[in-house]
Amino acid sequence: MAREALLCICPPDSGGLAALHAALPGRTVLTAATLHEAQCLLDQQPCAVGLLIDTIGRAPDPELQIFLSRHSHMHWVGVLPRTVLDSDAHRRLMATHLSDYHTLPVDPDRLRFTLGHLFGQAALQDDTALPPRLGAMGITGNSPAVQRLRIQIARVARVSAPVLIWGESGSGKELAAQAIHRASARAEGPFVAINCGAIPPNLIQSELFGYERGAFTGATHARAGLIESASGGTIFLDEIADLPREQQANLLRFLQEKTIYRVGATRSVSADARVIAASHVNLEVAVAEGSFREDLYYRLSVLPLVVPPLRERQADLRALADQIFASHAGDAGRRLRGFTAGAHAAMLHYSWPGNVRELINRIRRAIVMCDGRLITEEDLGLAAPPEPAAVAKELGASRERFEREAVTDALRRHGGMVSRAARDLGVSRSTMYRLLDKYGLHGRS
Ligand SMILES: Nc1ncnc2c1ncn2[C@@H]1O[C@H](COP(=O)(O)OP(=O)(O)OP(=O)(O)O)[C@@H](O)[C@H]1O
Ligand SMILES: [Mg+2]
Structure with missing residues (x-):
């Protein structure tokens, strides 16, 4: 497998290669004399482990920093003259980007051991924690809720009727709309998105429907609106509830007749x-409140689609977090490895009111702000989940509150008669007396 090859960056005059081959019998070694050559090799095939032979202190530092940041998912080992360790800047660069280092002259046995260890780690990551690819349809996750969503997207993509997507903020409504467009026969056409809440009400008509020359002061030439420019494709109307009522009527006309009137036009054009x-x-x-036209609602909601909130697809959290981490880890400018077990637990415990967008924001901030190589729950700004014992205690307390209320209510309903209240609650009289005793309540025999 390509990732089993070792990439070795080794300036031609460094004389380090002979020792290296002795250390790695049987392993494919790709050699590059410069960072540029190394980049070309990596463009062709990925490698899990890289060796920098006598490169630190020789290649220009900023260039090396950028190169290593770009390939921070690889394990890097430095082989260098001891003098390099005298420089603070080089030690910092090594601490940030290297998994290990050896000083020249190299001890082949020790180097073989280090590289074997890192290839082992890379193989483990390949098998387990690193599936950072986008899922099918560009939607990450495989929870039952997301699988259902994909099936619905595939179904509605087959027809051209309007779709109404409902979902909490940041849950992936626009992503779902793009997926429908891409899976539809209109995929080659434009996908035009507009946020109805972000455009001032006095401009929204001309934005959506366009205008004719001279329609208003400043309209020096005619312009097509967004609906017209989405012809052959899809128009995505985000935050449709914010569309002013007058434009709701115009949109309804478009949905019914497939024609629009540009502002100032006397004739309609088809779109x-x-x-x-x-x-x-x-x-x-x-x-119901009268802010949205009922007829438009029925027109739009021919095919309703619900994007589930993140808290209802906890099974996807890990894949989403890994994928977001993999896309943004380069922002750190140093090598990060992922999340601590505590961070994963805290993410599962949190309710994510801002959904995937909040997850992205928290991970991006943590990537920049974290001190160590692993992102912790504090870096994410999340509280550690309570210990199981604390959860049990909390459950116990709620149960007692509920029990006390049930007993009090039953006694009240039955004028304090213990046997009737017990029958009502479906418990024996002895249990009822035990409960009265436990909660310091009194009843009549
Ligand atoms: N399942 C997912 N897989 C990968 N990325 C996702 C997923 N769901 C959402 N995202 C990403 O989360 C961000 C928010 O998604 P999107 O903009 O589609 O949400 P929204 O519901 O339209 O939000 P808002 O209500 O704020 O407009 C985007 O960057 C999107 O790519
Ligand atoms: Mg949106």
């Missing part, structure tokens, strides 16, 4: 855009 709308507020409530 063939599939509409996907999204909202984080419940549109049925908006209809």
